[in-house]
Amino acid sequence: MSRLQADHLFKVFGRRPDEAVRRLAVGDTDREELRAEGTTAAVVDAGFTVEPGQIFVVMGLSGSGKSTLLRMLNGLLEPTAGRVLFDGRDLTALSPRDLRTVRSTKISMVFQHFALFPHRNVLENAAYGLEVQGVPRAERETRATEALELCGLAGWEKSWPDELSGGMQQRVGLARALATDADLLLMDESFSALDPLIRRDMQDQLLVLQQRLKKTIVFITHDLNEAMRLGDRIAVMRDGRIVQLGTAEDILVRPADDYVASFIQDVDRSRVLTASAVMTGGATPADCPDGCACRPVGPDTLVADLCAVAARAPHPVTVRDSDGSVLGVVPTERLLAVMGGLGARDAGDQADAKTDAKTGPKTGQADTEAGSKADTKAGSATGSMAATQPKKELTARA
Ligand SMILES: Nc1ncnc2c1ncn2[C@@H]1O[C@H](COP(=O)(O)OP(=O)(O)OP(=O)(O)O)[C@@H](O)[C@H]1O
Ligand SMILES: [Mg+2]
DSSP states (O other): OOSEEEEEEEEEESSOHHHHHHHHHTTSOOHHHHHHTTOEEEEEEEEEEEOTTOEEEEEEOTTSSHHHHHHHHTTSSOOSEEEEEETTEEGGGSOHHHHHHHHHHTEEEEOSSOOOOTTSOHHHHHTHHHHHHTOOHHHHHHHHHHHHHHTTOTTOTTSOGGGSOHHHHHHHHHHHHHHTTOSEEEEESTTTTSOHHHHHHHHHHHHHHHHHHOOEEEEEESOHHHHHHHOSEEEEEETTEEEEEEOHHHHHHSOSSHHHHHHGGGSOGGGTOBHHHHOBTTOOOOOOOTTOOOOOBOTTOBHHHHHHHHHHOSSOEEEEOTTSOEEEEEOHHHHHHHHHSTTHHHHHHHHHHHHHHHHOOOOSGGGHHHHHHHHHHHHHHHHHHHHHSSOSSOOOOO
């Protein structure tokens, strides 16, 4: 069972919301027309599933509906239409009391500007969620201490919030969310207020933590590089709608439309795409001359690492499975096309024909079932990024 499932979710603010949903659903109106009528269609027919242990990223420009969508996922906002299932339970059908219980015990939120209580020390701030749950002091201090340690803040327990940098304060926010043991973390632009180096550091730490804790995370961002680094699956939103749903690789290789294509222009492809996305299937591997400097490459090898191998090999690089069987070869011109970005679609076409047989269709909202298969791939792609990029140890530096 999926941890989280959104079915045909709509949120309309303003006049006659139900009528607006009906008109939107049959294509009788659009967001602009509704806006002219004084009605805001913040989320339009959003559907997706999030599996346990996944990082699901929702990405889109300001005003595209990300926060509204997130607030419906924890029941803070009631959908105008559609439903949210959390572990199979329909959040929209829970009594206010049951909803409060689910929210305080199973779901945690981390916001962009994490408001710490200035008159409480770091430990008390991290323990706040447990205090709300009524957990006894000794237990909540133990759990908060552990969570702070996980977030690289051991030794800072007795400090006051104003003694901490912005990055460290944000980590206290993360520690508060982790201390409650919630299964589902909802993170709304949690790292967006941090400067670039600290932001990257936080992304690394989240990936390291995630390998260990295996939470289910919905992470909102307007930064595509952040989305690509963190997301097992990514939903791209535009004007309230999810216009593409897939892995980072899907989005880079097969952008759903020109809007998504224009978004991905500046992404560092070499750190997202893997050998399986750029290889040609069916080609015969070249013979290796004696003393050849090439080395075996697996399907999950990042294109950045593939380039290093290709530079030393006097022939197209061969991609092999773990049992040594040949999966495909990567001609240099394909590598160049992918790195240049110009031919990403073309370069991916043949590779897609091959990988589709394994992963099924990947884009569009109707593919939520296929998505779980594609996730196997996404997991390994993220795993390979996590293996090459994050720091090995957590530190209190910020
Ligand atoms: N309570 C509300 N009442 C009326 N309109 C709202 C309300 N909340 C959000 N909106 C509108 O819904 C649309 C989506 O807003 P939302 O905050 O979800 O976007 P966002 O993608 O999170 O943007 P940002 O990146 O700026 O945070 C916007 O047009 C916004 O003005
Ligand atoms: Mg927002």
